[in-house]
Amino acid sequence: MENNVSAGLHALMTASHVALVWMATLYAIKIYQLMKKPGPPEKAELKGDRFAGAIYSLANVLMPWTMESTRKRLYFYAEFVVFHIAVILTITSTFTIPFAPWIMTPLVCTVTVVFQALAVLVGLRRIVRRIVTPEIRIISTVDDFFAVALLTTFFAVGTGAFFYLAQGKVDTPWMWAFFALVTFFIFYVPFSKISHYVLYPFGRVMYGQVFGGRGVLNQSKQNATWNP
Amino acid sequence: MTTSQEKANATEEAAAPEKLGAPEHREWDLKTEFTPEMLAEMEKLLPPKLNRIVATSLASCIHCGMCSDACHYSVSIPDDKRLVPAYKADRFRKWYKSRYDWMAKVFPWFVGAKPLTKELADEMYDLCWGGCTMCRRCTFNCPMGVDYGMLIRAVRGIMCQVGRVPANLQETVDAHYNYGNNMAVEQDEFVETIEWIEEELQDEDGCEKFTIPVDKKGAKFLLTLNPREPKYYPLTIQATAKFLNAAGISFTISSRYWDLTNYAMFNGIDPDAKLFAQWLFEEMERLEIEYLLAGECGHGYRGLRWEMPNWLGGVPYKITSVMELMAKVIEDGGIKLNKSVWDDKVFTYHDSCNIARSGGVTEEPRTVINATVNNFVDMEHNREDSFCCGGGGGALAMPEFAKRRIAAGKIKGDEIRATGANVVLQSCHNCTDQLKEICEHYKIDAKVMNLAEMVSEAIVL
Secondary structure (H helix, E strand, O other): OHHHOOHHHHHHHHHHHHHHHHHHHHHHHHHHHHHOOOOOOOOOOOOOOHHHHHHHHHHHHHOHHHOHHHHOOHHHHHHHHHHHHHHHHHHHHHHHHHHOHHHOOHHHHHHHHHHHHHHHHHHHHHHHHHHHOHHHHOOOOHHHHHHHHHHHHHHHHHHHHHHHHOOOOOOOHHHHHHHHHHHHHHHHHHHOHHHHHHHHHHHHHHHHHHHHHOOOOOHHHOOOOOOO | OOOHHHHHHHHHHHHOOOOOOOOOOOOOOOOOOOOHHHHHHHHHHHHHHOOHHHHHHHHOOOOOOOOOOOOHHHHHOOOOHHHOHHHHHHHHHHHHHHHHOHHHHHOHHHOOOOOOOHHHHHHHHHHHHHOOOOOOHHHHOOOOOOOHHHHHHHHHHHHHHOOOOOHHHHHHHHHHHHHOOOOOOOHHHHHHHHHHHHHHHHOOOOOOOOOOOEOOOOOOEEEEEOOHHHHOOHHHHHHHHHHHHHOOOOEEEOOOOOEOOOOHHHHOOHHHHHHHHHHHHHHHHHHOOOEEEEOOOHHHHHHHHHHHHHHHOOOOOEEEEHHHHHHHHHHOOOOEEOHHHHOOOOEEEOOOOOOOOOOOOOOHHHHHHHHHOOOEOOOOOOHHHOOOOOOOOOHHHOHHHHHHHHHHOHHHHHHHHHHOOOEEEEOOHHHHHHHHHHHHHOOOOOEEEEHHHHHHHHEEO
């Protein structure tokens, strides 16, 4: 597949990967700034397991029944799953297209297109939801709208790029636009709410440690406080 | 050689009640408006409040809105969209972003950042004091793990530090600071009350030999109380003491520091919270006690069980609660209960947020209840999913927000009514008062009772 890539598109792909250094640097700064702050102490005699709590908390993304907010909104959760599968497939493809093109078989491309197309629909619905639901509208910022609009556009462009890729056509205007967006994303995301995935593990792990240690999560592991 | 005057002075000192509380008297400098000087001071106070949990919670909200129906305020008062947890926290977040968000340095409008102005501070005051009980139900429903309780406590601490704190709440903290308990109960008055309660207890059938020891060295448990008990609810102390005596448990109450409440958890002033915990620590050492025993009080339990060891850097004794102890004694067959005494009642149980969600005590109360009564119905949302009654976070000490507090209790009222219960059990005095008001306001024919009172009636001696 590499042979079908023009020098211009190849340069664009390379630029996107070089930009990763920028992104990694900014994320490293973000994480450093967070980690140098004092962490939550826990000197109390534990009733549960802080480590197990952290794992449980991290895994709750796969267990919608553990949180009332997802339990009550299974459709919303399904949208979230579809959207993020599309994110994973699309980001992975930005590496496999230039470095392991044999992975991008017509089947893989087609599956990616399907998830991207569904993600476009989810993205559009999320934009509408932010506009029409009063309690969501009043908490929404320009960043919130721009992030979902940008990703929706990204998936829409990806749908075109991967549709042609499935037919063996790599160097298309769609693919140019796709990698141009990838490059923009990498520069922009550290400043955007899209970078929430960097903070996600910190929030979930701290939550899991606190409430796991107190025996609220993983209740089967509770110990009585008078006989630890 | 000692003079007669010196002897007289020494006798007078020995007879005088001990000065409890902090050595110096304090009255917080309360302010009714935010001034530019106060806002400037708040800017200085912000960085030290940003520990890892607070900073992560401020930075990681994605405005998904999943918290919107997790909060008793937003559910009970649906017309006021400002009561959605993310909106309330955003009053603080906007300020935080204006200081720390990279994008906000260039385009503050893009991420909703706002510098701290009087208008923003006024909104923070309204929503973070009067629109949140720090119950953490939204935290449990947040995909990102945003800890709203810690976040709100941090911003409350900043506002309190500059004097913008509900007066009644701060007076409660100041009373604790000045007198050693939050209702300024004098030491001799307290001891007399305990003696009177002991006499009342001994008047009950089969309780003639029951005692409420004060300052007994080497007892196994140091029972701590909510000051509302000696002041307004002596029957709670009597019921607890009856249970402890019936179970043959060695316990005592300190004549000095016995208040387990810690309203500094609500105003966010850490040095005060630590000081109040330190006084109980000193009593544990003085009386050589093995277990610190929290009476039935929600935030008090959490303050002792989970926060005290952190404030003090660890403690050399164990900490538990009357609820847990009752469950243990019942499981071990340490007391006999006659369930039939309650057969004419239907019970439900309200999980206090600080006991269940933030405390990890969810099954023990049910063990006690199921061993004591035949008719128990859980509410739709229970254990860690329970809705706050609306009385937490110091809300009962903020009369300026009372109307909103009662309105926010509607969901709890609806759930109580749906159980058909005529007794609402709980283990927290703030919950007691709020639940009583809810039942009265929403015309629910139910009595509010704590666990010790329920158990006490059923004990077979």
